[in-house]
Amino acid sequence: xxxxxxxxxxxxxxxxxxxxxxxxxxxxxxxxxxxxxxxxxxxxxxxxxxxxxxxxxxxxxxxxxxxxxxxxxxxxxxxxxxxxxxxxxxxxxxxxxxxxxxxxxxxxxxxxxxxxxxxxxxxxxxxxxxxxxxxxxxxxxxxxxxxxxxxxxxxxxxxxxxxxxxxxxxxxxxxxxxxxxxxxxxxxxxxxxxxxxxxxxxxxxxxxxxxxxxxxxxxxxxxxxxxxxxxxxxxxxxxxxxxxxxxxxxxxxxxxxxxxxxxxxxxxxxxxxxxxxxxxxxxxxxxxxxxxxxxxxxxxxxxxxxxxxxxxxxxxxxxxxxxxxxxxxxxxxxxxxxxxxxxxxxxxxxxxxxxxxxxxxxxxxxxxxxxxxxxxxxxxxxxxxxxxxxxxxxxxxxxxxxx
Amino acid sequence: xxxxxxxxxxxxxxxxxxxxxxxxxxxxxxxxxxxxxxxxxxxxxxxxxxxxxxxxxxxxxxxxxxxxxxxxxxxxxxxxxxxxxxxxxxxxxxxxxxxxxxxxxxxxxxxxxxxxxxxxxxxxxxxxxxxxxxxxxxxxxxxxxxxxxxxxxxxxxxxxxxxxxxxxxxxxxxxxxxxxxxxxxxxxxxxxxxxxxxxxxxxxxxxxxx
Numbered sequence: 001x002x003x004x005x006x007x008x009x010x011x012x013x014x015x016x017x018x019x020x021x022x023x024x025x026x027x028x029x030x031x032x033x034x035x036x037x038x039x040x041x042x043x044x045x046x047x048x049x050x051x052x053x054x055x056x057x058x059x060x061x062x063x064x065x066x067x068x069x070x071x072x073x074x075x076x077x078x079x080x081x082x083x084x085x086x087x088x089x090x091x092x093x094x095x096x097x098x099x100x101x102x103x104x105x106x107x108x109x110x111x112x113x114x115x116x117x118x119x120x121x122x123x124x125x126x127x128x129x130x131x132x133x134x135x136x137x138x139x140x141x142x143x144x145x146x147x148x149x150x151x152x153x154x155x156x157x158x159x160x161x162x163x164x165x166x167x168x169x170x171x172x173x174x175x176x177x178x179x180x181x182x183x184x185x186x187x188x189x190x191x192x193x194x195x196x197x198x199x200x201x202x203x204x205x206x207x208x209x210x211x212x213x214x215x216x217x218x219x220x221x222x223x224x225x226x227x228x229x230x231x232x233x234x235x236x237x238x239x240x241x242x243x244x245x246x247x248x249x250x251x252x253x254x255x256x257x258x259x260x261x262x263x264x265x266x267x268x269x270x271x272x273x274x275x276x277x278x279x280x281x282x283x284x285x286x287x288x289x290x291x292x293x294x295x296x297x298x299x300x301x302x303x304x305x306x307x308x309x310x311x312x313x314x315x316x317x318x319x320x321x322x323x324x325x326x327x328x329x330x331x332x333x334x335x336x337x338x339x340x341x342x343x344x345x346x347x348x349x350x351x352x353x354x355x356x357x358x359x360x361x362x363x364x365x366x367x368x369x370x371x372x373x374x375x376x377x378x379x380x381x382x383x384x385x386x387x388x389x390x391x392x393x394x395x396x397x398x399x400x401x402x403x
Numbered sequence: 404x405x406x407x408x409x410x411x412x413x414x415x416x417x418x419x420x421x422x423x424x425x426x427x428x429x430x431x432x433x434x435x436x437x438x439x440x441x442x443x444x445x446x447x448x449x450x451x452x453x454x455x456x457x458x459x460x461x462x463x464x465x466x467x468x469x470x471x472x473x474x475x476x477x478x479x480x481x482x483x484x485x486x487x488x489x490x491x492x493x494x495x496x497x498x499x500x501x502x503x504x505x506x507x508x509x510x511x512x513x514x515x516x517x518x519x520x521x522x523x524x525x526x527x528x529x530x531x532x533x534x535x536x537x538x539x540x541x542x543x544x545x546x547x548x549x550x551x552x553x554x555x556x557x558x559x560x561x562x563x564x565x566x567x568x569x570x571x572x573x574x575x576x577x578x579x580x581x582x583x584x585x586x587x588x589x590x591x592x593x594x595x596x597x598x599x600x601x602x603x604x605x606x607x608x609x610x611x612x613x
Contacts, residue, residue, distance in 0.1 A: 004603060005592050009561025012542055016464055016562075019455035028455075028469060029447045032476050036443055039477075258577055291577035328583075358513065365516045388506055392513045 073122050074144065075102045080310050088116040091132070096276050098309055101125070104139035105146070106312070108278040133165040135278050140180070153186030153204070160198075176201040249273075253284050258292035261285075270297060274304035279314040286321060295329045311346070319343035320352060327363070337363045349383060358389040361396060432489030439483030446479055450496050457497060461504040461558050463543040475503045494572065501555060501573050508551035515547075541602050545595050553588035560585055 076083040077100050083089070091097040091109040099107040099117075105125075109115055113132020119125065122144070129150040138146050138157050146157040150166035153173050160180025166173055175184060177196045184194050184202055196202050249268065252261035265273055265285055273285060286301035302318040302325070309315045323339035326332045340360045347353055357380040364373035377393035384390065431449060434442045451472075458471050465471070478499050486495055546554055559570045571581040596603055 004596060005557070005561050005589050008542075008592070008596070008603060009558070010564075012463075012539075013460065013562045013564070015539055015542075016460055019452070019459040020464075020468060024469065025447075025451050025455070028451065028472055028476075029444065031469075031473060032443060032447055035473065035477060036440055036480060258579070291579060293579045293583070328580075358509070362509075362513050362516060365513075389510060389513065392510060395514070 074120055074125065076100065076117060076120060079308075083117065088114065088130075090114045094275070095308075096278070098279070098312075100309075100312060101139075103144060104313075105144075106137045106279065108135045110134060111276065129164055129166045131166060131168045133163065135161070135163045137161045137278075137280070138180075151186075153184060153189070156183040156185070171205060173204045174201065249288070250281060250284065253288040258288040261288040262292050262294050262297060265289075270300070274301050275308075279305060279309040279312050282308075283314040283317060283321075286318065290321060290325060290329075295325055298325055316343065316346045317352075319346060320356060323356070323359070327359075333363050333367055337367065344379075354380070354384040354387045354389070357383070358387075358392075361389070361393065365396075428492050429489050432486060432492040435479075435483040435492070436486055436489070439480045442483065443476070443480050446483075446496075447476055450476075450479075450493075453493075454496065454500050457500045457563070458504055460562050461501070461555065462507070463546055463558075464539055465543075467507075471503060471507060475500045478503060498573050498575065501559070502575075505551055505555050505574075508554060511547070512551050538602075541599070545592075545599065545602065548595055549588055549591055553584050553591060556581055556584040557588035557592065 078087075078089055078097055080100075083099065089097055089099065089109055091111050091113045093112050096111055097109040099109065099115075101107075101120075107115070107127070110133040113134060114130040115132075115134060116128050116130065117125070118128055125144060125146045127146075127148050129148055134148075136146075136148065136157070138160055140160075148155045148157070148164060150164055150173050151168060151171060153166075155162075155164060155175060157180075160182060161178040162180075162182055163176045163178070164173070165175075173184075173186075175182065175196060177198055177200055179198050181195055181197050184196060184204075186204075189204065194202060249261045249264035252258075252264055262270075265288070274282065277285060282301055282305045286298050286305060289295075289298035289301055299322065302322050305318045306315045319339050319342045323336045323343060326339055327336035337360060340356050340363070343356050344353060344360070347356075357376055361373050361376045361380065364370075364376055374397055377396040380387065380393040381390060381397075387393075428449070431442065431445060435446060454472055454475050455468075458465075458468060458475065462468060462471065475496075479496060482499070486492065488495075546558070549557060555574060556570055559565045559573065560567060565573070567581045567585065568578055570585075571578045574581065
């Protein structure tokens with residue numbers, strides 16, 4: 001029958017032609033330019049009073065205090081539990097620990113690694129990686145200064161994503177920068193330190209003669225100590241920068257080769273990846289599985305994401321992806337509606353909320369639940385009064401009397 | 404589901420680069436990123452034909468054709484500074500066009516759920532040929548019964564003659580998804596066409612006519 005569809009399509013194309021005709025184009029152009037001119041006038045009228053009001057408000061002492069970034073203290077949680085100040089975190093042998101900071105930054109402490117938070121204010125965060133490896137994703141432009149110490153080295157960050165591996169027993173530091181830039185200073189490095197840019201890495205052996213006594217590491221009876229993650233230590237000496245290739249499956253997913261990415265992930269151990277990947281990579285893995293049609297694996301990755309990183313942005317997006325899987329893949333509108341409700345409960349005002357509410361309206365109508373659809377329509381108008389589906393939401397509310 | 408808008412960013416970032424466009428397009432892309440509003444007239448002159456054709460085919464000579472074209476160009480200008488890859492200007496414009504029509508079709512899907520008797524309207528330019536108008540009206544009514552996400556893929560592939568890889572790129576989803584949606588659209592079309600066998604034969608005649 002696709003032949004019939006093909007014939008129908010070709011005939012329809014011929015019948016339709018190329019468009020409404022060239023004669024319509026000048027009028028279209030004039031209308032577009034008029035709309036843009038109206039937009040500019042509207043913006044000028046709207047923005048000027050807002051700027052003036054903002055300037056007046058900002059000058060008021062009470063508002064100034066509210067706007068002062070030094071006031072709100074940043075808080076942290078480990079795997080969803082609040083972290084007390086000056087705490088030490090030890091990641092279990094089988095899974096990573098995730099430190100979420102209230103400014104949006106996130107640190108993933110890899111299995112068997114140990115770190116402590118020594119200072120955490122609204123302006124400064126200071127951590128020490130005692131042993132093992134962590135991946136840091138530091139939120140940009142929050143006005144905070146982040147420093148991560150590893151042995152005799154200090155890594156200063158403004159806003160970036162990078163990995164740190166500190167092998168305390170060999171005195172070896174490795175830093176891989178994924179985004180942004182870090183400044184690394186410490187023993188054996190030239191003052192004021194070395195800058196490493198995105199895509200670069202630094203490997204540095206602490207000069208043996210200057211080794212300090214080892215920082216405390218977990219008791220081997222309870223938590224095994226950490227060994228080097230890369231074989232063969234480089235000779236001591238100045239740091240060198242070199243590009244670091246990402247893991248294969250991630251590179252394949254980045255090149256839109258989703259099926260190959262899932263195969264590569266299976267070879268590494270899909271379950272293990274679900275158990276240890278940081279949140280963003282896990283969402284990428286779930287999406288690769290989703291796009292390649294591996295619905296079971298996608299669901300597994302998304303559920304792992306939501307269990308391991310509850311409340312995080314990727315986990316919230318995971319609910320939306322689960323809704324899509326339920327509707328498009330499983331043809332289960334009731335499950336899709338449940339996941340959409342979960343997503344909206346967790347992200348009531350995010351960028352994707354308007355679309356999710358429109359989908360939920362539509363699904364509720366398809367499920368024959370007009371009352372639920374009306375409730376979603378009211379919710380839609382409350383949150384997105386000028387949204388693209390506002391007209392339909394109003395029509396829906398007016399179509400049946402509310403009780 | 405709002406799969407198209409949500410995946411647009413992903414598509415723009417992760418799809419492999421196209422072969423470079425000609426120097427005029429690269430200069431136009433640079434100007435658009437620098438000052439979108441001042442470039443509006445040039446953008447319209449360069450893409451009016453392509454955008455009109457795509458909207459016309461995707462919506463099927465719709466009564467609201469010019470409004471949709473206007474929306475597309477406004478989106479291009481408003482988002483001009485966000486164009487990441489100047490070498491993909493043409494693809495980016497087409498993707499915005501597809502996305503705008505998709506959003507419109509989704510609105511209409513929802514409206515149809517509310518008011519089952521929403522009439523199908525044709526653009527007044529087609530009044531000239533009563534027979535053709537009737538034929539297109541019936542074809543459009545059939546297309547209106549396809550859900551937005553299936554209709555977009557069906558029309559891009561069967562009417563516009565795009566490859567599935569091209570459809571996936573334009574819509575911002577994977578090739579597998581494009582194949583799945585086309586399969587679903589074909590099956591639905593089959594059911595609809597079974598109820599209107601005369602329409603298919605009329606279309607065949609229309610095409611065979613000299």
